[in-house]
Amino acid sequence: MQKVLITGASGFLGTAISRAFRKDRELVCHTHTRGGEGYRAADLRDADACKQLVDEVQPDILIHPAAYRDPDFCERHPQESTLLNVDSVRHLQAGLAGDALLVYVSSDYVFSGQDPPYREEDPRGAVNLYGRQKMAAEELAAQHPNHLILRMPVLIGEDPVHQPGFISKMREAIGDKTPRAIDDVLARFPTWTRDIAEAICFLIQQEQRGVFHCSSQHGGTTYALHQVLAEMLGENMEHLSPSHEVLVRPAARPRDSQLSPEKILERGFTGFKTFPEVLRELHI
Numbered sequence: 001m002q003k004v005l006i007t008g009a010s011g012f013l014g015t016a017i018s019r020a021f022r023k024d025r026e027l028v029c030h031t032h033t034r035g036g037e038g039y040r041a042a043d044l045r046d047a048d049a050c051k052q053l054v055d056e057v058q059p060d061i062l063i064h065p066a067a068y069r070d071p072d073f074c075e076r077h078p079q080e081s082t083l084l085n086v087d088s089v090r091h092l093q094a095g096l097a098g099d100a101l102l103v104y105v106s107s108d109y110v111f112s113g114q115d116p117p118y119r120e121e122d123p124r125g126a127v128n129l130y131g132r133q134k135m136a137a138e139e140l141a142a143q144h145p146n147h148l149i150l151r152m153p154v155l156i157g158e159d160p161v162h163q164p165g166f167i168s169k170m171r172e173a174i175g176d177k178t179p180r181a182i183d184d185v186l187a188r189f190p191t192w193t194r195d196i197a198e199a200i201c202f203l204i205q206q207e208q209r210g211v212f213h214c215s216s217q218h219g220g221t222t223y224a225l226h227q228v229l230a231e232m233l234g235e236n237m238e239h240l241s242p243s244h245e246v247l248v249r250p251a252a253r254p255r256d257s258q259l260s261p262e263k264i265l266e267r268g269f270t271g272f273k274t275f276p277e278v279l280r281e282l283h284i
């Protein structure tokens with residue numbers, strides 16, 4: 001039976017991946033602080049902790065979604081975020097057996113957003129530190145002889161405890177009736193964590209290697225997505241106004257970094273649900 005090590009297993013995407021892989025593989029879940037049966041606590045910002053984790057588990061498959069995902073946090077904390085978003089990849093793969101599979105979770109933010117939709121072979125050009133960190137981490141992951149790199153956009157799904165996600169923040173904005181401006185410029189393509197987890201399973205089962213894009217093709221501006229959610233909730237959003245200029249934040253965002261999933265679909269994957277379909281699946 002294959003042994004699978006999943007980093008950040010109690011996080012937003014890690015939770016979905018863990019559920020998908022519990023069926024027929026021996027699973028070891030890493031978290032930053034939580035220990036207990038089936039869990040290994042390790043600070044992946046520390047080189048020795050990374051080495052010890054891999055040495056103890058000796059995984060056949062290492063899936064690495066653990067990261068600081070907030071571009072603004074990364075911009076404000078460049079040294080700390082680089083330790084997790086870049087250096088952890090170097091340290092984890094250093095102890096990984098050559099025939100073990102490294103699955104690295106990357107982002108659509110490696111692209112500039114000027115020429116979508118993006119295919120796997122298109123030139124990268126990140127506009128913020130988070131995207132540049134992901135570019136550097138991809139290059140490290142690609143040095144491992146047996147690797148899968150998956151790029152994905154903003155993720156949606158069930159929120160882990162104390163980790164409000166994209167949908168929860170939208171619901172809060174719609175529900176609290178506080179007037180605010182919502183971005184109506186930048187395109188987003190929210191993709192279900194369960195679809196991502198199934199895509200990873202599919203690619204591993206098909207023994208695929210290299211870079212793959214995993215993304216829903218239903219998108220819109222953040223304001224437009226709020227409109228979809230508000231309609232499903234039966235709420236009005238008169239207190240929310242569309243901003244036709246990009247809102248100023250610490251980290252710049254690509255205008256439209258839409259990913260083309262054509263490559264994975266050509267290999268037989270069934271596809272990614274639309275934003276309204278995911279909302280219905282989540283009983284919203």
